[in-house]
Amino acid sequence: MRVLAFLDGTLADPEAAHIRVDDLGLLRGDGVFETILVADKKPRELRPHLDRLARSAAMLELPAPDLAAFETAARAVIDNWAGGREIALKLVYTRGIDGDPAGTPTAFAIGMEIDEKVRRARAEGVAAVTLERGFGPEVAERAPWLLLGAKTVSYAVNMAALREAGRRGAQDVIFTAADGSVLEGPTSTVVLARERTLYTPPSTVGILPGTTQAALFRGAEKAGWTVKVEPFSAADLATADGVFLASSVRLVTRVHTLDGTALPDSAELHRELVAAYEGEY
Amino acid sequence: MRVLAFLDGTLADPEAAHIRVDDLGLLRGDGVFETILVADKKPRELRPHLDRLARSAAMLELPAPDLAAFETAARAVIDNWAGGREIALKLVYTRGIDGDPAGTPTAFAIGMEIDEKVRRARAEGVAAVTLERGFGPEVAERAPWLLLGAKTVSYAVNMAALREAGRRGAQDVIFTAADGSVLEGPTSTVVLARERTLYTPPSTVGILPGTTQAALFRGAEKAGWTVKVEPFSAADLATADGVFLASSVRLVTRVHTLDGTALPDSAELHRELVAAYEGEY
Numbered sequence: 001m002r003v004l005a006f007l008d009g010t011l012a013d014p015e016a017a018h019i020r021v022d023d024l025g026l027l028r029g030d031g032v033f034e035t036i037l038v039a040d041k042k043p044r045e046l047r048p049h050l051d052r053l054a055r056s057a058a059m060l061e062l063p064a065p066d067l068a069a070f071e072t073a074a075r076a077v078i079d080n081w082a083g084g085r086e087i088a089l090k091l092v093y094t095r096g097i098d099g100d101p102a103g104t105p106t107a108f109a110i111g112m113e114i115d116e117k118v119r120r121a122r123a124e125g126v127a128a129v130t131l132e133r134g135f136g137p138e139v140a141e142r143a144p145w146l147l148l149g150a151k152t153v154s155y156a157v158n159m160a161a162l163r164e165a166g167r168r169g170a171q172d173v174i175f176t177a178a179d180g181s182v183l184e185g186p187t188s189t190v191v192l193a194r195e196r197t198l199y200t201p202p203s204t205v206g207i208l209p210g211t212t213q214a215a216l217f218r219g220a221e222k223a224g225w226t227v228k229v230e231p232f233s234a235a236d237l238a239t240a241d242g243v244f245l246a247s248s249v250r251l252v253t254r255v256h257t258l259d260g261t262a263l264p265d266s267a268e269l270h271r272e273l274v275a276a277y278e279g280e281y
Numbered sequence: 282m283r284v285l286a287f288l289d290g291t292l293a294d295p296e297a298a299h300i301r302v303d304d305l306g307l308l309r310g311d312g313v314f315e316t317i318l319v320a321d322k323k324p325r326e327l328r329p330h331l332d333r334l335a336r337s338a339a340m341l342e343l344p345a346p347d348l349a350a351f352e353t354a355a356r357a358v359i360d361n362w363a364g365g366r367e368i369a370l371k372l373v374y375t376r377g378i379d380g381d382p383a384g385t386p387t388a389f390a391i392g393m394e395i396d397e398k399v400r401r402a403r404a405e406g407v408a409a410v411t412l413e414r415g416f417g418p419e420v421a422e423r424a425p426w427l428l429l430g431a432k433t434v435s436y437a438v439n440m441a442a443l444r445e446a447g448r449r450g451a452q453d454v455i456f457t458a459a460d461g462s463v464l465e466g467p468t469s470t471v472v473l474a475r476e477r478t479l480y481t482p483p484s485t486v487g488i489l490p491g492t493t494q495a496a497l498f499r500g501a502e503k504a505g506w507t508v509k510v511e512p513f514s515a516a517d518l519a520t521a522d523g524v525f526l527a528s529s530v531r532l533v534t535r536v537h538t539l540d541g542t543a544l545p546d547s548a549e550l551h552r553e554l555v556a557a558y559e560g561e562y
Contacts, residue, residue, distance in 0.1 A: 004302055019300035019307060021285055021389055026300060027373065029310030029435040060437065061444055092308065099396070108302055115380075134416040134427050136459065145445040146415050147438050154310040154435030156341065157428050163342055164426040178417065178459070 001083040003111040005076035007069035014110060023106050025094025029154030031106070032056035032094075035187075037248045038087035038111070041078055044248070044281060045211040046071070052151060052211065053091055059150040063105060065093050073109035087111040088249045094153065117171075118250050125254035125270070126245070127170040128185075130234050131161050137177040137231065140206030148206030158186035170257070172245060176234045177205065188247035189213035192240045193269055197226040200246075205231060212277075213246040219276035242266030244273065252277050282364040284392040286357035288350035295391060304387050306375025310435030312387070313337035313375075316468075318529045319368035319392070322359055325529070325562060326492040327352070333432065333492065334372055340431040344386055346374050354390035368392040369399075369530045375434065398452075399531050406535035406551070407526070408451040409466075411515050412442050418458040418512065421487030429487030439467035451538070453526060457515045458486060469528035470494035473521045474550055478507040481527075486512060493558070494527040500557035523547030525554065533558050 002014035012018060025031035033056075034049040043049075050067045057065050070091050081087055094106040140148040147154075161173045174190055175183040182190050182201055189210030192199045198220055203209040217227040237243050243255040243263060254270040256263060283295035293299060306312035314337075315330040324330075331348045338346050351372050362368055375387040421429040428435075442454045455471055456464040463471050463482055470491030473480045479501055484490040498508040518524050524536040524544060535551040537544060 002303065014303060015301065017298040017300055018302055019298055019304070020296065021299055021373070021391055022283065022295060022393070023300070023307065024440075026304065026307045026312075026375070027314070027371070027434060027436075028440055029433070029437045030440050031307075031437075033308070060441060090308070092302070094307070098393075110302055112303075112379075131426055132420070132424050134420045134424060134429075136415070139413070139415045139459075143413050143415060145412055145438065145441040147441050148415075150437075152310070152435075152437040153308060154433075154437035155308075156310045156312075156431075156433040156435035157426065159305075159309055159311050160341060160426040160428050178420075 001113060003077045003080050005073040005109050007066060007073050007107045009072045009076045011076060011080055019106065020097055022098045023094055024096060024098050025106055025153055027098060029152060030060070030095045031092060031153045032060060032062065032151055033153055034091045034151065035248050036089040036091070038078055038089050039281065040085055042281070043074060043078065043089060045215055046074070048211040048214065052209065053093065056150040056152065057093060059144070059147055060152065062093065062095060063103065065107065070107070070109065077109050077111040081111055083113050086114045088114055092153065114249055121171060121250050121253050125256040126172045127257035128172040128174050128255045129165050129168050129170045129259050130174045130176050131164060133175040133177060133183050135177055135206055136179060137181050137205040141204060149203055149208055151208055161186045174237070180233045180235070181205065181231050182234055182237065183207050185245045188245035188250065191216065191244040191246050192232060192236060193242040193244070194240050197228055199228050199230060199232055201231050202229050210246050212248050212251065215280050216246055216252055216273060216277045219280045220273060222279070223276040238263070242269040244270070282394060284358045284361050286354040286390050288347060288354050288388045290353045290357045292357060292361055300387065301378055303379045304375055305377060305379050306387055306434055308379060310433060311341070311376045312373060312434045313341060313343065313432055314434055315372045315432060316529050317370040317372070319359055319370050320562065321366055323562070324355060324359065324370060326496055327355070329492045329495065333490065334374065337431040337433065338374060340425070340428055341433065343374065343376060344384065346388065351388070351390065358390050358392040362392055364394050367395045369395055373434065395530055402452060402531050402534045406537040407453045408538035409453040409455050409536045410446050410449050410451045410540050411455045411457050412445060414456040414458060414464050416458055416487055417460060418462050418486040422485060430484055430489055432489055442467045455518065461514045461516065462486065462512050463515055463518065464488050466526045469526035469531065472497065472525040472527050473513060473517060474523040474525070475521050478509055480509050480511060480513055482512050483510050491527050493529050493532065496561050497527055497533055497554060497558045500561045501554060503560070504557040519544070523550040
């Protein structure tokens with residue numbers, strides 16, 4: 001099932017058309033979004049997601065989104081949800097109609113079911129491949145027009161990378177920079193575990209700050225882990241105690257195979273980290 | 282005015298909603314497009330545009346577009362146009378509804394007026410800035426998942442680059458690769474003139490093959506120019522006889538100022554190249 005709400009809290013039929021063909025979100029991928037996990041009617045990390053939506057919008061010089069109204073829309077979706085116990089809740093905010101002198105953004109919240117592929121990834125882990133993202137890790141700060149670190153709806157490359165993974169017999173991707181350092185997944189944050197320390201790359205390398213990764217680090221620290229935000233290279237992945245992809249709907253997904261080679265068994269580590277993460281809710 | 286047609290040739294109200302919020306073109310920028318100039322009811326370079334749409338779709342592993350149907354839609358827009366003598370005709374083709382098992386793409390053609398900014402650019406030329414695109418020129422062939430050379434609707438970076446130009450007091454952008462070589466504009470192909478030879482970078486550096494640039498080269502060759510498709514660097518721009526941006530709606534636009542410095546006067550050269558291009562129609 002799907003539930004659609006607009007920013008005034010009104011519901012609408014998600015199977016009806018609500019968007020004009022000349023919406024710049026559609027014609028130009030000119031908009032931003034967030035995907036939030038809702039479990040048992042409770043949205044997780046709602047404030048960090050809303051803050052990131054506002055940050056992405058600012059990077060695209062969109063009008064500042066009305067976060068209270070987005071919260072109203074999110075609440076309307078949640079209150080009217082009659083599906084499973086979890087919802088993948090998307091908030092979308094585009095530049096609106098091409099040529100509109102008022103520049104009124106298009107904005108909505110839509111709740112979707114968690115699909116079977118996601119449940120399988122959570123339970124069984126994934127095979128991932130490393131794919132280069134083309135950039136050096138230093139370009140993000142020098143070239144803000146590349147929008148690295150903004151969560152835009154211009155995700156064609158992210159989707160193409162996932163198809164490339166499929167062609168290589170894998171389900172997910174770890175992007176690497178031109179110098180071999182690890183960036184992020186197309187829809188996730190990379191977390192590496194080594195000797196009771198968790199590592200994730202800093203957002204300054206041109207990646208999205210992860211909301212789920214932040215929650216995981218919070219929980220893991222309480223459970224006695226050391227957490228570090230610092231660059232590491234693709235070569236470090238193969239020798240880690242565990243490699244994980246953190247994302248709102250897939251939570252903390254274990255990477256069991258990298259570029260066709262099995263990684264050390266991290267199933268026990270995975271249980272421990274999921275428990276640390278779930279302890280936050 | 283705007284005229285909207287679908288692929289069966291039916292017209293629809295462009296100010297009404299026709300797209301669902303869960304269209305992957307909107308949620309993921311997962312689709313491709315073309316913009317074609319129609320002058321006096323005649324679409325220019327229609328076949329190259331359709332071929333490029335098919336090529337972009339193939340790069341995104343979309344179902345092969347029905348080009349005859351796109352032509353029908355284009356014809357419906359043109360036949361029902363009651364605006365100015367020129368139309369900016371967009372063909373759009375997305376992956377369709379998220380989760381649709383049939384995977385039916387969303388497809389339409391929309392005709393739009395040429396705006397005042399375009400007319401001014403054609404007549405007066407533009408100030409442009411060079412902005413780095415982050416990639417090396419060799420990455421495109423090695424990393425097809427980056428979709429360099431596909432005309433996707435994931436254009437948020439292209440739009441952000443144009444806003445950056447505006448902040449720097451310019452109207453357009455010339456993207457450069459990590460090694461300083463010239464790539465393309467956000468919505469145009471770069472053409473450099475030097476000693477009766479026209480140069481444009483090869484698409485292998487990770488850029489879109491230009492339909493207007495190809496028409497210009499065809500016309501210029503007939504007028505006695507030598508044309509070369511080969512890499513050149515940003516440093517070559519400053520010392521050229523003329524720098525031009527070729528695009529379907531802006532035609533052959535003269536760059537009069539680059540990174541704040543006036544380029545040699547190329548107004549006469551511009552008239553000559555526009556005549557060579559227009560001679561093709």
